[in-house]
Amino acid sequence: MTRRTWPLRAWTLVALAGVLLLSACGEGRQSVLNPSGRDALLLYDLARVMFVGALVLWLLVGGLFVYVTRINPREMSRRLAEGLIVGGGVLFPVVLLGGLLVYSLPLMQAPREADEGLRVHITAEQWWWRVEYELPDGGRVTSANELRLPVGARTGLVLNAHRVIHAFWVPALGGKADMIPGRETYLSLLPEAAGTYRGQCAEFCGASHALMAFETVAMAPADFEAWLAAEAQDAAAPQGEDATRGAQVFAREGCGGCHTVRGTQAVGQVGPDLTHVGSRLSLGAGILGVEAPDFASWIAHTETLKPEVAMPSYDHLPPDDLTALAAYLGGLE
Incomplete structure (x- = not known):
C-alpha cells in the first residue's frame, strides 16, 4: 500500500464499519429511528442536522490534515500556518457549532x-x-x-x-x-x-x-x-368459581395490604394498583403477558423474575389456589 492510497482505504473501512453499525438499528416500537410523535420527530431532525454538521466539520478538518501531511507535505510560511490554525481550527468550528446551537435550542422548548x-x-x-x-x-x-x-x-x-x-x-x-x-x-x-x-x-x-x-x-x-x-370505574366482581375463590385467596394472603383493588377492601399503596390489571398489555413492568399462566408465574416466582423486588414469591400456595388467584387477577379488566 502506497502512502497516497492508505487514507482512501482507511476512510472506506470506516464508512463500511458505520454502515454495519447502522444496520443493527431497527425501526421498531422502541427506536429513535421510528418517530411517531412531534417531539421525537424534532429530535430526529435535530440528530440528522447535527450529524451532517459534524460530518462536514470532520471531512474538512480531516481532509486538510491529509492534504498537508500526505498529499502535499511541504514547508509552509508562518503566516499561512497561523492562518490555517486560526481559520480552520478556531473560526470555522465556532461558526459551524454556533449555527447548530442556534438551530437546536428553540427545538427544546415545546x-x-x-x-x-x-x-x-x-x-x-x-x-x-x-x-x-x-x-x-x-x-x-x-x-x-x-x-x-x-x-x-x-x-x-x-x-x-x-x-x-x-x-x-x-x-x-x-x-x-x-x-x-x-x-x-x-x-x-x-x-x-x-x-x-x-x-x-x-x-x-x-x-x-x-x-x-x-x-x-x-x-x-x-x-x-x-x-x-x-x-375510573371500580373493579369488576369476580366471575366464575375459580375467580371467586381467587378473590378469597387474595384477601386471605393479605395482598390488599400492598395493592389496591377499587371497590374492595384492598387499599394498599405499596405496590401497583390492580383494579384493572387484567386489561393491561403487560405484567411486571413489561416482562410478562397478562394470560393466566403469566399471573401464576409472576405470583409464584416474583423474586426470581425480578431480583430485589419488594414483593415476595408466593411459592407456598397450592396449585389450585395459584390457579384461582391467577383467574381472579386476569378477570380484573
Whole structure:
C-alpha cells in the first residue's frame, strides 16, 4: 500500500464499519429511528442536522490534515500556518457549532412547556411505574406500568421518583427526562400516530433496571376518553368459581395490604394498583403477558423474575389456589 492510497482505504473501512453499525438499528416500537410523535420527530431532525454538521466539520478538518501531511507535505510560511490554525481550527468550528446551537435550542422548548390539556403524574418506583391521570375535578385515576395518551393532543407528564434516580424515555415519542426523588420534573408528549410504543427507564437504578419497561398506547381521542372513563370505574366482581375463590385467596394472603383493588377492601399503596390489571398489555413492568399462566408465574416466582423486588414469591400456595388467584387477577379488566 502506497502512502497516497492508505487514507482512501482507511476512510472506506470506516464508512463500511458505520454502515454495519447502522444496520443493527431497527425501526421498531422502541427506536429513535421510528418517530411517531412531534417531539421525537424534532429530535430526529435535530440528530440528522447535527450529524451532517459534524460530518462536514470532520471531512474538512480531516481532509486538510491529509492534504498537508500526505498529499502535499511541504514547508509552509508562518503566516499561512497561523492562518490555517486560526481559520480552520478556531473560526470555522465556532461558526459551524454556533449555527447548530442556534438551530437546536428553540427545538427544546415545546417538550418542556406546560399545557392546559391532560396531565399525568408518573412516579418511578423500584422497579415499576405508578401512573395517575389527573381529572378535571382534581381527582386521579391510578394505573401502573402503562401509559395511554390521546393522539393529536399534547399531554403533560409530571415526573417524580421514589428512593433513587430514574429516567423516563419513550424513544418513538420524545426525549428523556430525569426522575429525581423529592423533585418534580416535567415533560410533555404529542403523539401523532396511533400505536403501541415501548418505554424504558434510561438511568441505571438497581438490580432490576433492565426489567423496568412500560407500554405507551397512543389512542384516538374518543377511544382514550372511553378508556379513561372505564379505568375510573371500580373493579369488576369476580366471575366464575375459580375467580371467586381467587378473590378469597387474595384477601386471605393479605395482598390488599400492598395493592389496591377499587371497590374492595384492598387499599394498599405499596405496590401497583390492580383494579384493572387484567386489561393491561403487560405484567411486571413489561416482562410478562397478562394470560393466566403469566399471573401464576409472576405470583409464584416474583423474586426470581425480578431480583430485589419488594414483593415476595408466593411459592407456598397450592396449585389450585395459584390457579384461582391467577383467574381472579386476569378477570380484573
